[in-house]
Amino acid sequence: MSVYxxxxxxxxxxxxxxxxxxxxxxxxxxxxxxxxxxAKEYEKRRxxxxxxxxxxxxxxxxxxxxxxxxxxxTPYLEGYELNHRAKSVLFSKGRLSxxxxxxxxxxxxxxxxxxxxxxxxxxxxERRYRVGRSTWNSANxxxxxxxxxxxxxxxxxxxxxxxx
Numbered sequence: 001m002s003v004y005x006x007x008x009x010x011x012x013x014x015x016x017x018x019x020x021x022x023x024x025x026x027x028x029x030x031x032x033x034x035x036x037x038x039a040k041e042y043e044k045r046r047x048x049x050x051x052x053x054x055x056x057x058x059x060x061x062x063x064x065x066x067x068x069x070x071x072x073x074t075p076y077l078e079g080y081e082l083n084h085r086a087k088s089v090l091f092s093k094g095r096l097s098x099x100x101x102x103x104x105x106x107x108x109x110x111x112x113x114x115x116x117x118x119x120x121x122x123x124x125x126e127r128r129y130r131v132g133r134s135t136w137n138s139a140n141x142x143x144x145x146x147x148x149x150x151x152x153x154x155x156x157x158x159x160x161x162x163x164x
Contacts, residue, residue: 003031003039018043022050069111070104098123 002019005012016039019028029046031039053059073096081089102119103111 003036003043018046020047022047023054067108068104069106069108070100072108073100073104 003016006017014034016031016033016036018031018039031042033039049059077093080092102122106115
């Protein structure tokens with residue numbers, strides 16, 4: 001629809017804003033640029049992206065659609081080490097190591113709720129037959145450990161869950 005510089009209390013913004021309608025919903029976003037030509041290109045690209053999303057078509061670039069779980073977890077852990085305590089880093093590495101071992105080769109586009117349930121079943125089987133725990137409750141085997149691993153997986157974005 002339009003690209004303009006908003007006037008706010010007598011001083012104009014230095015960045016352009018784009019405004020348009022998609023399926024009856026008004027979209028108004030800053031383009032983050034001071035060039036009107038670049039702002040118009042941003043509006044065109046953003047409108048196309050939202051229309052593709054509404055039609056159920058992929059909006060990401062092809063390189064981002066064909067990434068595996070391993071390709072998501074590795075940079076997440078590298079960034080996690082910079083901002084967290086050593087104990088937290090060890091905890092996350094321990095939980096995400098199971099995810100990458102079992103689901104690491106799975107593409108994000110193929111990661112479904114059934115595959116996540118399969119991961120949970122496999123982790124529970126692994127823990128159920130572990131030797132050396134005298135007070136082991138086989139009915140609730142590995143529940144907390146598996147749930148912590150799922151939580152780490154959601155944090156790094158390797159899968160989305162209905163329950164957060």
